Amino acid sequence: MLDLRAPALPVERGERLSREAYRRDFREREQAIRGGDSWKLERLQHFEEVGSPSREALRRGDWQEALRLMAGRADALRAEALDDERRGAAFHRLRVVEEPLTPYLQWELHSLRQQAQFGHLVRVVPADVLAPAESDTPLPELVVLDDRTLYRVLYSPNGAPAGAMRWTDPSVVKPWASYIRGAYALGEDVLTYFDRVVAPLPPPPAA
Structure with missing residues (x-):
């Protein structure tokens, strides 16, 4: 059974990256993966997408x-x-949701559904399922590449991108890879979630 308590994330053992440095580092490491799994955990319910x-x-x-x-x-x-298929590099995305959905999340779930329709691996999990990990604070926004690199993606208070923290120490990376993998297994495929919850909704307000 999955231990839903979150692993440690020691800030003092990570490296702070600017937004551009994070994007460059992520791109280089992600493209180098051959035959490895990666995982993304999205927790915030509102982001200010750029571009x-x-x-x-x-x-x-x-x-x-x-x-x-x-x-x-x-x-x-x-x-x-x-490209992911050619490299044998499966990228799994887990979207934590709170209902009722925020306008941003309603929009993002349309995007995630579209991604899944083209073969991307996306699941949805209700926030209350992960409540044991959030007794003090919500789970962070995380990406694990090939069980080798862990990023905590950072955002400003209004949800704008603000770079990342990076860890490469296996004692930090591997527990989080295992945690997200286990949480992903508890999730629902985004296509069935979309049909059940999102499709019936009216258009959201501006956000």
Whole structure:
């Protein structure tokens, strides 16, 4: 049975990366993976995406335009999934959800559904399932690449990207890889969750 208590995340043993340094480091390490699994845990219920026209449309309250722009990513998503398959590098994404959904999360779940339709691996887990890990504070936003590198992705108070902390010590990385893997196993496929919870919702307000 999964121990739902979260592992340690010792800040003093990590390295702080700026937003650009994190993006560069992530890209290089992720592209080098051959035959390894990676994991992403998303916990916050609101983000300020940067450089996304679809996200900007949501911010303006133009829901149909947000969905139209999202649909335009099909070729890129297909190419990403094929590249992962070619490298044998499965990337699993676990989205923690609180209901009722925030406008941002409603939008993101449309995006995650689209990703899953092109072969990306996405599951959803209710926040209360992971409550034993959140007695003091919510779980952090985390990415584990190939059980070798752990990032805690950082955000400003309003949800804007602010770089990351990075750990490469196996004694820190491996427990978190195991934790996210176990939490992922408890999740529901995003496609069935979307059909059951998200599809019936009216368009969200601007956010």
